[in-house]
Amino acid sequence: MTDHATAYLDALPRERYEEVCANLRDEGSTFASTKLRIADPDLSRRQGYEIVEALSERLGVVSNCSKCHGSVARLRDGYGYGPLCDDCAARTAVWECPGCGSTIDGYVERAGDTCRSCEARPEWEALPQEVRDEIGAMVDAGRGVLSIYRLMELDGHTRRSIDYMRMVSYRMSLRDGLGRGWRLSVEL
Ligand SMILES: [Zn+2]
Numbered sequence: 675m676t677d678h679a680t681a682y683l684d685a686l687p688r689e690r691y692e693e694v695c696a697n698l699r700d701e702g703s704t705f706a707s708t709k710l711r712i713a714d715p716d717l718s719r720r721q722g723y724e725i726v727e728a729l730s731e732r733l734g735v736v737s738n739c740s741k742c743h744g745s746v747a748r749l750r751d752g753y754g755y756g757p758l759c760d761d762c763a764a765r766t767a768v769w770e771c772p773g774c775g776s777t778i779d780g781y782v783e784r785a786g787d788t789c790r791s792c793e794a795r796p797e798w799e800a801l802p803q804e805v806r807d808e809i810g811a812m813v814d815a816g817r818g819v820l821s822i823y824r825l826m827e828l829d830g831h832t833r834r835s836i837d838y839m840r841m842v843s844y845r846m847s848l849r850d851g852l853g854r855g856w857r858l859s860v861e862l
């Protein structure tokens with residue numbers, strides 16, 4: 675139990691504390707930490723989980739794994755996305771995409787690989803210039819979702835939807851700068 679987490683819990687008004695306990699008991703650690711962070715946006719994701727973990731220990735509630743939702747999970751060093759069970763901890767890695775610098779939460783076998791958006795770069799670059807211009811203008815105008823449909827249309831629906839999403843996501847990362855593209859869930 676970390677000191678800041680204990681101090682945070684002790685500083686909560688009684689009523690609020692009871693509410694957090696109920697969230698944890700009834701809905702589990704992910705829900706409880708999400709609720710904490712909605713109420714207090716200054717908390718980082720990791721801090722939210724640390725507070726909930728401290729409370730779990732105090733109440734004798736077992737934390738659920740944030741990946742497989744199985745029980746008996748705990749926070750791991752270097753992993754800020756929630757408690758992990760032993761199995762998931764052994765299979766999970768966090769690294770920076772060498773292409774765009776975004777943080778990837780993925781499987782150890784893929785550690786060091788580029789993100790899915792960056793993988794779409796060659797496909798994007800192989801599109802005709804006029805298609806890239808039109809889609810690029812839509813992305814720059816903040817019409818990213820519509821641009822996915824437009825790209826499907828222009829390309830004749832010849833690929834999977836996810837391929838179009840990745841190409842647009844890659845184009846968004848060019849607009850937003852390094853590591854700040856619209857990050858699709860990594861394991862898509
Ligand atoms: Zn798990």
Ligand SMILES: [Zn+2]
Pocket residue numbers: 771772773774775776788789790791792
């Ligand atoms: Zn990337």
